[in-house]
Amino acid sequence: MKIPSSILTMLAGIFLTLASLWYGQNHGLLPVAASAEAELVDGLFNTMMTISVGLFLLVEGALIFAAIRFRRRKGDEGDGEHIEGNIPLEILWTAIPAVIVFGISVYSFDVYTRLGGLTPMVEGTEQTIEVAYAGDDASLPMLGVPQKAAQLASNLGIGSSPELQGRAPDVSVNVMAVQYAFVFTYPDSGVVSGELHVPVNNSVRLNLQAQDVLHAFWLPELRIKQDVIPGTETELAFTPTRVGTYPVICAELCGPYHGAMKTQLIVQSAEDYGAWVQSQVAQSQGSDAIASLPTSDRSDTAYLETLATPHDLKVDTAALSHLSHHHALASVAADTF
Numbered sequence: 313m314k315i316p317s318s319i320l321t322m323l324a325g326i327f328l329t330l331a332s333l334w335y336g337q338n339h340g341l342l343p344v345a346a347s348a349e350a351e352l353v354d355g356l357f358n359t360m361m362t363i364s365v366g367l368f369l370l371v372e373g374a375l376i377f378a379a380i381r382f383r384r385r386k387g388d389e390g391d392g393e394h395i396e397g398n399i400p401l402e403i404l405w406t407a408i409p410a411v412i413v414f415g416i417s418v419y420s421f422d423v424y425t426r427l428g429g430l431t432p433m434v435e436g437t438e439q440t441i442e443v444a445y446a447g448d449d450a451s452l453p454m455l456g457v458p459q460k461a462a463q464l465a466s467n468l469g470i471g472s473s474p475e476l477q478g479r480a481p482d483v484s485v486n487v488m489a490v491q492y493a494f495v496f497t498y499p500d501s502g503v504v505s506g507e508l509h510v511p512v513n514n515s516v517r518l519n520l521q522a523q524d525v526l527h528a529f530w531l532p533e534l535r536i537k538q539d540v541i542p543g544t545e546t547e548l549a550f551t552p553t554r555v556g557t558y559p560v561i562c563a564e565l566c567g568p569y570h571g572a573m574k575t576q577l578i579v580q581s582a583e584d585y586g587a588w589v590q591s592q593v594a595q596s597q598g599s600d601a602i603a604s605l606p607t608s609d610r611s612d613t614a615y616l617e618t619l620a621t622p623h624d625l626k627v628d629t630a631a632l633s634h635l636s637h638h639h640a641l642a643s644v645a646a647d648t649f
Contacts, residue, residue: 328369336362346533346554346579352423353535359419363412427536428549431471469520469538469547481549482514489520489527489540491566492573503592508577511585512555518548528564531577537563552579 336358345354424430485508486497496505510516520529520540527540529548533556538548562573580588 324373328366328373331369332362332366335365343533344554344556345535346552346556346558347531347535348551348553349427350533350535352426356416356420356423360416363416428471431549468541468544470536471517471547471549479515481517483510483516485510485516485518487518487520487529487540488523489529489562489566490523491525492562492569494529494560494562494573494575498589501589501593503589503596505592507575508560509585509588510552510577510579511582512552512579514582515551516549520546520548525566526564527562527566527573530561530563531558532561533558534577539564552577555579555581 339358339361341361342354342357345351484499486499487508488495488497493506494508496508497503498505508518518529518538520538521544522540522542525542528537529540530537531550533554534550534552536548536550538546540546556579558577558579560575560577562570564570566573
């Protein structure tokens with residue numbers, strides 16, 4: 313029994329749709345999602361992957377079918393059929409990609425807005441300042457200039473989501489990017505760290521600045537990235553949803569050691585985060601107390617700890633002190649002989 317071509321076409325369309333939907337949601341190409349923002353980005357990526365797989369199967373399937381169905385048969389020495397074109401088909405394969413691109417554009421703009429991409433542009437209150445014309449004619453009118461336009465140049469990045477606009481973040485951190493490290497300062501506690509610690513399920517805002525060249529602050533598991541620009545403060549806001557340790561990577565070529573400019577984002581429970589802050593504050597106060605002692609009252613180990621601890625240097629200060637002692641003995645021996 314010969315199956316009608318219309319039924320075969322319908323079955324092929326059903327298979328194509330199911331295969332695209334399945335792979336689009338189960339491709340396994342992304343790392344773990346660790347923020348509320350990651351869910352939005354993943355939804356967009358999965359949609360684009362579904363459409364891409366469907367188009368790939370459709371185009372490659374048509375090519376394979378045509379290569380088999382219309383192949384040159386044995387003994388066929390004639391020319392192929394001369395075809396001028398097919399206007400309806402050309403309209404179809406032009407209209408479908410146009411609709412897809414337009415739909416993805418609308419979807420991606422919606423995701424960008426929900427991520428807070430437009431927040432820095434609307435957070436500032438618009439104020440009007442008066443500017444006088446230059447010249448001696450006092451009859452010339454004053455100009456009203458919106459001050460908000462000046463704010464846009466210094467308030468860039470991805471801010472809070474529309475749901476959190478107008479609310480102060482739970483945690484605010486100042487980030488300084490230098491060749492080749494990120495330095496995190498917590499204004500509320502005065503803690504300075506080489507790693508970023510934040511509490512889970514709390515809104516976080518990073519105020520980013522670069523000291524030297526252009527950098528980029530990238531959190532792959534959170535699906536967010538922001539340029540860090542010298543002379544301009546940028547903003548990055550997110551809400552972590554999964555406890556764990558995640559890489560922080562500079563994604564902008566910033567010099568010969570760019571590849572080594574990495575650190576960690578450590579998402580902790582509220583209790584563990586509070587304990588970490590308290591330990592850092594106590595550690596800083598202890599270092600300040602030791603540093604304030606006269607040099608004669610400080611051991612070499614205590615002095616070295618005041619230098620290593622605030623910068624999270626993985627240095628065995630006791631070993632350094634021991635090494636310094638041996639170096640002094642060697643100097644004395646050299647002078648003697």
